[in-house]
Amino acid sequence: MKPTVLIVGADKGGVGKTTISRTVLDYLASKNTLARAFDSEFPRGTLKRFHPDITTIVDVTQAPDQMKVLDTLSTSEVKVSVIDIRAGLLSQTLKAFTDIGFFDAVNAGEFNFLLFHILGPSIASLDEINEVMPYANGKNYFAVKNFVNETSFFEWDPAIYESYFKKARGALDVNIPKLNEMAFEQVELAGVPFSTFVKNKNSQGHNAKYSLVLRGYTRTWLNQIFDEYDRVSLHERLTDRQPTARAGK
Amino acid sequence: MPKQFTYIVSSLHGRSGKTLLARLLADYLILKGDSPELFDTDTSEKRLSAFFPSHSVPIDLGKTINQMQLFDALVAPASMPRIVDVAHNAAPKFFHLMEESGYVEEARERENEPAIFYIAGSDPESFARGLSLREHFKNCNFVVVENAASGRPDRALQLSVDYMALMRHDLQMQLPALDPMFASVIDDPDLSLSGFMQNPPAGMPSGKVSLAYMSLEARNAIRGWLKLANAEIQRIAETLKMRAEIRFRRPL
Numbered sequence: 001m002k003p004t005v006l007i008v009g010a011d012k013g014g015v016g017k018t019t020i021s022r023t024v025l026d027y028l029a030s031k032n033t034l035a036r037a038f039d040s041e042f043p044r045g046t047l048k049r050f051h052p053d054i055t056t057i058v059d060v061t062q063a064p065d066q067m068k069v070l071d072t073l074s075t076s077e078v079k080v081s082v083i084d085i086r087a088g089l090l091s092q093t094l095k096a097f098t099d100i101g102f103f104d105a106v107n108a109g110e111f112n113f114l115l116f117h118i119l120g121p122s123i124a125s126l127d128e129i130n131e132v133m134p135y136a137n138g139k140n141y142f143a144v145k146n147f148v149n150e151t152s153f154f155e156w157d158p159a160i161y162e163s164y165f166k167k168a169r170g171a172l173d174v175n176i177p178k179l180n181e182m183a184f185e186q187v188e189l190a191g192v193p194f195s196t197f198v199k200n201k202n203s204q205g206h207n208a209k210y211s212l213v214l215r216g217y218t219r220t221w222l223n224q225i226f227d228e229y230d231r232v233s234l235h236e237r238l239t240d241r242q243p244t245a246r247a248g249k
Numbered sequence: 250m251p252k253q254f255t256y257i258v259s260s261l262h263g264r265s266g267k268t269l270l271a272r273l274l275a276d277y278l279i280l281k282g283d284s285p286e287l288f289d290t291d292t293s294e295k296r297l298s299a300f301f302p303s304h305s306v307p308i309d310l311g312k313t314i315n316q317m318q319l320f321d322a323l324v325a326p327a328s329m330p331r332i333v334d335v336a337h338n339a340a341p342k343f344f345h346l347m348e349e350s351g352y353v354e355e356a357r358e359r360e361n362e363p364a365i366f367y368i369a370g371s372d373p374e375s376f377a378r379g380l381s382l383r384e385h386f387k388n389c390n391f392v393v394v395e396n397a398a399s400g401r402p403d404r405a406l407q408l409s410v411d412y413m414a415l416m417r418h419d420l421q422m423q424l425p426a427l428d429p430m431f432a433s434v435i436d437d438p439d440l441s442l443s444g445f446m447q448n449p450p451a452g453m454p455s456g457k458v459s460l461a462y463m464s465l466e467a468r469n470a471i472r473g474w475l476k477l478a479n480a481e482i483q484r485i486a487e488t489l490k491m492r493a494e495i496r497f498r499r500p501l
Contacts, residue, residue, distance in 0.1 A: 182313045212324050213316045216350030 002240045003073040004112035005102075006082045007094075011128050013087030015120040016146045018046045020176060021084040023225050024116070024234075025051050026195045028080060030226060031235050035080040038069050040089060047084045049191050052203075054078075060085065060093045070102060073111060080238050090117075090128075094135045103135065112240050114140040116174075133171065140237055144174045172232045179221045183214040194222050252360050252493050253327040254486070259335040259343075259382070260368035261375040266396040266424055267368055268296045271334040273424075273475075274366075275301055276443035277482045284329050288319055290343060291336035299438040310342045320346060323363075324355045331361075344382065353389045362493045364390035366422070369415060371402045376411035383418065390489055393418045397426035422485050425477040428470045434460045435471060446475055 008021045021037065028035045035054060039045030042059040058065035060083070069083065085093050097103060106113045117132050133141050187197045190210065198219045202208040229235070233243030258271045271287070275297075278285045287305040289297040298305035306322070309315045323331060335343045347353070356363050365386060367379045383391050393415055406412050427435065435442070440459035462468065 180313055182317070211317045211321050212350045212352060212355060213313070213320045213346060216320075216346065216352075219351075220349050 001079050002110070002112045003076070004080050004114065004238050004240060005069075005073065006080065006114045006116060006238060007085060007090075008082065008116040008118065009085030009090035009093070009132075010118040010120065011088055011090050011132075012120045015087075015118045016176070017087070017118050018050075018084055020116060020118055020144060020146060021047055021082055022050050022194060023176070023222065024082055024229075025054070026193050026222060027226055027229050027234065028082075028238065029193070029195060033080060033235065033239060034078045035082055036076065036078045038081065038083045040084060040086045040093075042086070045084075050193055060089060061096065066096065066100060070097075070100065079240075091131055094132065098135070112140075112238075114142065114237060116142045116144050118144045118146050120146075129171075140172075141170065142172045142174050142232065142234075144176060146176045147178045174228055174232055176228070177221060177224050180214065180217040183211075183217040183221070186210060186214050187218060194218055198222065252362050252490075253330050254489060254493075255323055255327075255331040255333065255356065255361055255363045256366060257333045257335060257363060258366045258368070259340055260337060260370065261340075261378045262370055262372075263337045265337075265368045265370050265375075266394075266398060267337070268334055270366060270368065270394060270396075270424055271297050271332050272300050272442065273478050274332050274482060275304065276441070276446070277479050277486075278330055278332075279443040280446060280479070286322070286327075286329055286331045288322075288331065288333045289336075290319075290334060290339040292339075297334045300441075310339045310346070316346055320350055320352055324352060324359060324361065326359050327361055344385065348385060353386060362390065362489065364392060364489050366392045366394050368394045368396055368424070371399050371406070373406055373409055373411060376406075376409070376415045379415045380411055383415075390420070390492065391418065392420045392422050392485055392489075394422045394424055396424045398424070398429075398432075420485065420488065423481055425474055425481065427474040431467050431470050434467055442475060445471065446479075 006024065008017050008024065010017055018039075018041075025035055025037060037047055037051055037055040038058045038060075039047035039055050040058055040060045041047070042057055045055065045057040048055040048057055056068065058068055060066060060069070069081065073081065102111070103113070105111050115132065115135060117129065119129075129143065187194060190197055190202065190208065192201070192203050196203070197208075197210055198215050200208050200210055200215060236243045256271075256274050258267050258274070260267045268291070275285050275287055285304060287297055287301055288308050289295055289305050290308045290310055291297070292307070292309045292311075295305075295307055298307055306318070308319045310319070319333070323333070333343075353363055365382065367382055369375050369379050379393060401407075402412065434440070437459045445459075445462075460467065
């Protein structure tokens with residue numbers, strides 16, 4: 001199996017990148033696939049807080065940390081690396097990776113590369129698509145619409161949206177549904193992976209006392225996301241196998 | 250700690266005797282010396298709360314905080330039985346949450362036994378709905394309740410597949426009808442049915458009293474009806490208890 005890098009990013013902040021990264025790590029765990037994660041919220045990472053055992057904090061703009069991520073890809077036992085890129089650093093990171101020759105290696109078939117582009121509610125975030133999409137070489141580019149932190153203002157204008165997606169051919173459309181706010185808050189406070197919360201365990205693996213209702217909301221929400229990831233064959237793509245089903249809209 | 254029951258009273262439509270059954274259950278438990286905890290999901294009328302102001306918790310299932318208040322209370326270890334009056338308009342939300350949260354399994358782990366009391370009506374949908382509820386909560390105690398006051402369903406309905414399927418259920422309860430003449434008498438929120446059963450006044454009591462005490466005829470009718478209802482509730486409660494002890498699996 002080829003090493004796989006999944007970059008989760010957006011140039012805008014506050015679109016819920018880390019939430020999405022967390023769901024991906026939960027998803028991989030549910031498929032019994034080992035993963036390692038890199039959190040670029042240097043020096044204190046949010047992702048690290050929820051998945052401390054598998055997360056390394058890195059400064060993706062610095063060469064030593066880039067080495068930590070990329071030079072270990074072939075040697076690491078764990079083949080899937082999820083990199084959560086801090087707000088505002090996505091384009092910069094992709095450029096840096098280009099300069100290093102990472103994408104040449106991807107094109108040469110040495111690595112597998114997937115890009116989760118988290119879109120916010122504004123046109124600005126759609127503009128990013130043009131900029132970011134070419135890096136994923138047209139394939140394995142996921143346009144992730146995140147409804148998770150959304151309040152009521154969030155509205156996609158279908159016409160504008162379609163026009164962007166015509167340009168972004170081959171993009172895979174992923175929708176992340178909204179999670180009940182109180183449930184989201186309680187998971188934040190608990191500081192554990194979503195799946196751990198659902199199982200009513202704390203970070204030490206002991207029984208916790210989370211609300212039954214909020215666990216129910218979280219379970220349903222997580223299952224919806226897993227279904228969505230299955231629909232776009234995320235697991236197959238991350239583990240370098242042929243997608244079983246073509247993603248459609 | 251002995252197992253405690255949570256009685257969930259539901260029906261498809263309003264005015265089906267749901268609150269009456271919840272009230273009878275509560276008074277039955279009070280007569281036995283329990284102090285049941287009641288949850289009233291009817292946000293507009295709150296009729297159950299009116300009868301038992303000190304035992305009741307009003308629940309608005311439209312609010313997450315209330316959903317938590319209800320279900321988190323229902324799975325907490327209990328020293329007393331609980332009754333949930335599921336208002337017909339709150340029922341879809343209630344059962345959705347009940348399923349989504351995995352309430353039944355979790356309640357069991359903490360020695361709570363949930364039991365759904367479903368009051369079938371006199372229309373085909375209510376039987377279809379009852380079947381679907383039973384199907385959804387396969388591992389939950391389920392009691393089909395026939396409210397005699399609603400009258401018997403017509404012949405066409407009695408011959409329908411859904412009716413026959415639901416009426417073949419292994420746990421059926423008959424809610425006896427009170428003489429309609431006295432129906433409004435027991436609607437008085439100040440009238441405690443358990444109090445009435447405990448202390449039937451010999452003569453005319455003093456002070457502000459319910460009409461139920463006023464005439465010999467009313468007293469006898471209400472007393473007779475309560476005896477029947479309590480005997481029926483006792484039969485069901487004992488059966489449920491026995492089944493919980495032997496971990497009875499409901500035939501489907």
